Amino acid sequence: MRRRDRFDGILIETTGLADPAPVAQTFFVDEDVRAKARLDSIITVVDAKHLIGEIGRAHEAQEQLAFADTIIVNKTDLASPEELKAVEDRIRRINPTASILHTQRCALNISSLLDRRAFELDRILEVDPHFLEEAHDHEHDDHLTSFSLVERDPLDPEKFFPWLQMIIHAFGLDILRLKGIISFSGDDDRFVVQGVHMLLEGDHQRRWKDAEERVTRLVFIGRDLPKDVITDGFLKCRALSQASE
Template identity: 55%
Template sequence: MQPIPVTVLTGYLGAGKTTLLNRILTEKHGKKYAVIVNEFGEIGIDNDLVVGADEEVFEMNNGCICCTVRGDLIRILGGLMKRKDKFDAILIETTGLADPAPVAQTFFVDDEVRQRAKLDAIVTVVDAKHLLQRLADSHEAEEQIAFADIILLNKTDLVSPDELAAVEKRIRSINAYAKLHHTQKCGIEIDKVLGRGAFDLDRILELEPEFLGEDHHHHDDDVQSYSFKTMRPLSHERFQKWMGDLVAVKGPDILRSKGILAFNDEPRRFVFQGVHMLLDGDLQLPWRADEPRESRLVFIGRNLNREELQAGFERCIA
């Protein structure tokens, strides 16, 4: 049996990982992928943002994929590889706060996984507009670049040519070997990120000699995740005003915001995404008749006050 190729999609919060994953899943490639999505926080949203593979998405949340849920990752991989319906490849989208090294480590330290799966590449998506700021305040952002085999320098339309050159120079100072692509909304041919056979264990061991030994991964403990949900319909106008006021004051501290919202008198779900002061959202699929119209909202950042966010969210109820 040939080992199943595994691609790890990583990158800091809001860089565009889910956008890339959806591009892969909606391409007409005739292949079947199993998808593992990990989130940071107690309410899962990313699973519902992944399109076209509902029955093959395996979700883990409330923990970093590189630490507390590694056992879950090994169990899910083991279960996938024993199924009768076979997959062409497995895609793992890590939380934006994950150090990819321990994720890659899983494919070498667990015997069953090592025999049945092969790490094909670590693909890192970086946000051209916010990367320099992330590198200044996040160890994980630097690790994600250092361990990458392929880098998508995304959101290039949001920066000037000089800013883009500075960002690329900084990336190359961390990782001179990875294949680098400039993208907007992660627009790239799928064969440039999948099936590359790009993971090089020797290079990783040179970068981190203890890679196959004990895991000494540390988290940025300043980052917190707050999640809110309600079954009561929201007012679109109130939500827009609240978010506008909120990012005007707390934007620098909000690393990531995202939600799936049910507005009154609106049959479609509103999918909301934010990175610092940049907010985006649109109406997407209709709510199904058999599913609860539950609004879920997540904030990830520093110096955030749960009670203030809760009160603001409740003021949006219609």
């Protein structure tokens, strides 16, 4: 990082059992790193033939899937169509928003992995406006949970931000990823937010378009997250005129 030469990119390869959270957090909390580099995306490679049998045995493997923005399902030539569908369904139960690529011998166009800017939620939403709409609720026996909160009434920012900080304080250690787009009362700009564990970022993205439905969508991926508690608090963030109806 101290060299004057400019790099096109830096690829960080972790061990098979590494926790991706500390690596991701470095790009947000280390000022020197943050000033010179940005976290582009987190990529996970899985074995199409053996994922179903192995995932229940390794806690770290589940969290790597939960953290990933891109998941490469490799060795697809060794799996049947039914097995591939089961693998993709299993991945979606853990991570409903990741991009899934099927490969043989990990052969793919490298451009599909680079410059994704997966941690720039505003850019993702510009490229894929429906990015957050495919997230469905999943709760399962490996303690990883993913669910989405959708509200068509505008939220009150004076209620939402304290609530979100409370959620991060109470459950941040178990929140693997948090992504969302928020519609605030009296605000013509969309607000995007994302988090990793205790770290949270948010900012206005752009103005809502005239024909665009102003909908708040939040996606949580984490360990044993209390959906009912989070949902109840979220609904209390509606603007007063809507909340009183």
